[in-house]
Each structure stands twice: as C-alpha cells, then as structure tokens.
Amino acid sequence: xxxxxxxxxxxxxxxxxxxxxxxxxxxxxxxxxxxxxxxxxxxxxxxxxxxxxxxxxxxxxxxxxxxxxxxxxxxxxxxxxxxxxxxxxxxxxxxxxxxxxxxxxxxxxxxxxxxxxxxxxxxxxxxxxxxxxxxxxxxxxxxxxxxxxxxxxxxxxxxxxxxxxxxxxxxx
Amino acid sequence: xxxxxxxxxxxxxxxxxxxxxxxxxxxxxxxxxxxxxxxxxxxxxxxxxxxxxxxxxxxxxxxxxxxxxxxxxxxxxxxxxxxxxxxxxxxxxxxxxxxxxxxxxxxxxxxxxxxxxxxxxxxxxxxxxxxxxxxxxxxxxxxxxxxxxxxxxxxxxxxxxxxxxxx
Numbered sequence: 094x095x096x097x098x099x100x101x102x103x104x105x106x107x108x109x110x111x112x113x114x115x116x117x118x119x120x121x122x123x124x125x126x127x128x129x130x131x132x133x134x135x136x137x138x139x140x141x142x143x144x145x146x147x148x149x150x151x152x153x154x155x156x157x158x159x160x161x162x163x164x165x166x167x168x169x170x171x172x173x174x175x176x177x178x179x180x181x182x183x184x185x186x187x188x189x190x191x192x193x194x195x196x197x198x199x200x201x202x203x204x205x206x207x208x209x210x211x212x213x214x215x216x217x218x219x220x221x222x223x224x225x226x227x228x229x230x231x232x233x234x235x236x237x238x239x240x241x242x243x244x245x246x247x248x249x250x251x252x253x254x255x256x257x258x259x260x261x262x263x264x265x
Numbered sequence: 266x267x268x269x270x271x272x273x274x275x276x277x278x279x280x281x282x283x284x285x286x287x288x289x290x291x292x293x294x295x296x297x298x299x300x301x302x303x304x305x306x307x308x309x310x311x312x313x314x315x316x317x318x319x320x321x322x323x324x325x326x327x328x329x330x331x332x333x334x335x336x337x338x339x340x341x342x343x344x345x346x347x348x349x350x351x352x353x354x355x356x357x358x359x360x361x362x363x364x365x366x367x368x369x370x371x372x373x374x375x376x377x378x379x380x381x382x383x384x385x386x387x388x389x390x391x392x393x394x395x396x397x398x399x400x401x402x403x404x405x406x407x408x409x410x411x412x413x414x415x416x417x418x419x420x421x422x423x424x425x426x427x428x429x430x431x432x
Contacts, residue, residue, distance in 0.1 A: 122282050125289040132292055177401030180377040182331040218345035242342030242402045 107122050135159050138175055138248065140187045144224030144231070148173065148262045149187065155253035156187075156261065158246035162183065168220070168239070170196070171263050173248040187248055188222035188232050194241075196221070204228050213238070220244070296323050296405060298340060300352055304383030304390065308338070308420070309352075309410070311385070320412035321352070321420075331400050333358065336422030336431065338407040339381065344398050344406035352407060353381040353391050357429045359400070364428045366393065377401070 130136075140150040144154060149156070170190050178184040180264050192198040192215045202209040204227040215221050219238035224230025233239065251261050291297075301318040303311035312318040323340050327333060333355055343349040357363040357380035364371050366386065374380055378397035383389025392398065410416045 118282075123345060125282075125285040128289045128292065129285055133288075177399070178377065179399035179401060180375075182377060182400040182403075216345075218343070218347065235307035240342070240344035240347065240399065240402060242344065243399060244347075 094237045101256040126200055133160055133164070135161075136246070137252075138185075138187070140175075140248070144226055145173070145189070146226040146229075147186055147226050148189075149251075153254065154251055154257075156248045157250040157252060160246040162247040162249075168244065168247055169193070173261050174220075174222065175245045175248050176239060177243045177245060179239050179243060180231075185245060188224055188230070191223050191233075192221035192238075194219055198233075201227070201232055202234065210245050218242075220231075290338060293325055296325065297321070297411070298323055298350070298352070298405075298407075303388045304385055305338075305352060306385040306388070307353070308354075308384045310413075310416070319410050319416060321407045321410040322411050323407045325405050327406045328404070331403070333379065333400075333403075333406065334422060336424040338420055339403050340405040340407060341381065341398060341402045342404060344395050350404065351381075351391075353383050353389070354424065356380045356382050356392075356424050357397075362430045366428070373405075379403075 099116060116118055136158045138156050138158050139152075140154055140156060142150045143151055143248055163174070168174060168190060170192055172190050173185050174190055175185055178186045185196075192219050194215050196215050197212055198215060198221045199210050199212045200223065201207065213221075215238045220241055221233045223232045223234065223240050249261060251257055251259065298318060299315040299318055299320050300309050301312055301315040309319040309321070310317075322414075333339065335355060335358060337355045338352060339355050340350055340352050343351050357374050357377050359374050359378055360372050362371050362378050363374065374397050377400055379400055380392045380397050382391045382393065407420055409419055
C-alpha cells in the first residue's frame with residue numbers, strides 16, 4: 094500500500110494539472126471563437142416552409158446568414174432576411190424586405206382579390222417584410238411593419254443544393 | 266516576425282483569447298451595462314451621462330425560453346432605432362390586459378409582445394408612446410445593481426397591480 098502511495102506521490106501532478114488546464118482552455122477558446130463567428134459574422138440556416146417559394150425550397154436548402162450586414166444596416170428592399178418572429182420570439186422566419194422606413198408599400202389584403210390593395214407608410218426604425226409566396230405566408234400583411242431590431246441577418250447565399258449554389262434571387 | 270518582437274506574440278495571443286471569452290460570456294450568460302437617463306429613477310440614479318449612472322448586471326439565460334415575469338427589469342432594443350438599448354420595467358405579458366394611464370382605455374397585449382414602462386412615468390419614453398414591443402427585441406434581464414456600492418444588490422420585482430389583469 095505504501096508502495097502504491099509512494100508511486101502516486103511520485104507522479105508529476107503539477108505537470109498533469111497544467112496540461113489539463115491548457116487543454117481545457119484551448120477547448121474553451123475554440124468554443125468561444127465559434128460562438129463569436131456564429132453570432133457576429135455569419136452562420137448557416139436551414140429554412141423550411143412554403144412562404145418563400147420559389148426562391149427558397151420547402152426544405153433542404155442551406156443558406157448563409159450574413160450577420161454583419163444586419164448589424165451595419167446593409168439591407169435594402171429585395172433582400173431576404175432572417176428575423177425573429179414578432180409573434181413568437183423563439184421562432185425565426187425568412188422573408189423578403191419590401192420597404193425600409195419611410196417607404197410607402199402597397200399590398201393586397203387578400204391575395205386572390207386584386208381590388209383589396211392597401212398602402213401603408215413604414216414607420217421610423219421599421220421594415221416591411223413579405224414572403225414571396227403571397228398565398229402561404231404570414232408576414233407584415235398580418236402583423237404589420239416589424240422593428241429593424243428583430244433582423245438577425247441577411248440571407249444572401251445558398252450553399253446547398255450544389256446545383257443552385259450562389260445568390261438567392263434578389264428579385265422583388 | 267523579427268526576433269525582437271517575439272515577446273509581443275504571447276501578449277497578442279492572450280488578448281485575442283481573452284476578448285473571445287469575454288464576448289462569449291457577455292453574449293450568452295452575463296453582461297455589465299452602464300445606464301443613463303432618468304426614466305428608471307428612483308430604481309436607478311438619474312444621470313445625463315453613462316459615466317455617472319448606475320452600472321447593472323444583466324443575465325442572458327432568459328433568452329433561451331423568453332419566459333419573463335411581470336415586474337422584471339429588461340434590456341431591449343428600441344423599436345424605433347435598433348442601435349439604442351433601453352432599460353425599462355416589464356408591466357404586462359402576452360395575452361394580458363392593461364389599462365392605459367392617460368385614458369381609461371384597456372388594451373390586450375398581442376401574442377409575443379409585452380408592455381414596458383419606466384419607473385419614472387413623468388420622464389420616460391416607453392410603451393405608452395410606441396405601444397407593446399415584440400419580445401424578440403429583449404436582449405437581457407437586469408438582476409443586480411453593481412455600482413455605486415451604496416445601491417449594490419438584487420433588483421426587486423414590482424408593478425402597478427391595479428392596472429393589469431390576466432384576463
């Protein structure tokens with residue numbers, strides 16, 4: 094027993110602890126680097142649902158979310174953005190920006206009836222967002238203009254499927 | 266890199282690592298925010314510059330679930346200008362009814378929204394002007410005051426009970 098204790102005491106504990114600390118620190122740094130890039134530079138998103146057809150598929154697309162553009166307000170009408178839903182903060186939605194603050198936006202209240210158009214002016218600090226598929230989209234037509242603060246990032250590139258690699262159609 | 270600069274390398278590496286860890290903690294867990302303005306007086310000292318105002322500690326854990334309680338003090342992006350950060354008290358939660366102070370009108374808070382007001386009603390620009398705000402604008406919940414030392418401590422929840430009703 095004393096022999097075992099002596100061998101235990103002879104181990105380079107200080108060196109082992111130092112090495113463990115270094116490894117942990119390295120892992121923590123890697124995690125932090127991933128976090129910072131993910132929340133401040135860019136990240137990936139897997140948009141699902143019919144609201145952005147045909148620009149984005151029902152599912153299976155992988156898009157790059159450019160977070161710098163959102164922060165510095167390099168967002169213009171025609172861009173697709175990812176935003177926190179004003180109706181449920183846990184849900185993220187992808188929509189196309191149709192108007193920035195001060196713009197007048199005309200939309201159809203009922204997409205099947207062309208006589209129901211309405212014009213609104215987007216208030217200060219807000220944007221008007223709509224899905225490309227006006228028949229199956231919950232957007233500013235339902236919940237009104239959204240504060241710019243809800244924009245998480247600009248969705249400008251698709252990286253999957255490879256066949257459609259590149260810019261997401263910037264059409265209006 | 267020249268031999269004479271080799272002692273700078275560990276320093277640079279250390280500061281980058283420190284910044285990464287600091288940003289991550291501040292984004293995900295806890296952050297320190299200086300306050301200014303008079304809208305939250307007397308909870309926070311009224312001051313015209315961030316240097317003389319109170320410094321508060323805000324937690325980000327609440328952003329995982331967005332579960333708040335009436336009376337929480339929250340940080341949120343101003344709905345009119347996304348670069349400005351406001352700190353106000355949360356008065357009513359989604360689905361609740363609130364009586365507007367100016368009129369006797371009662372409105373229902375829509376789903377995913379909340380009603381925020383400053384403690385100093387006379388000098389606060391809040392939901393009474395811009396209406397209910399989406400919960401998604403909230404970026405943290407203030408839990409403690411950490412500066413000045415005389416006010417150091419946990420923040421209490423309170424709200425005008427007579428004005429809200431859960432039905």
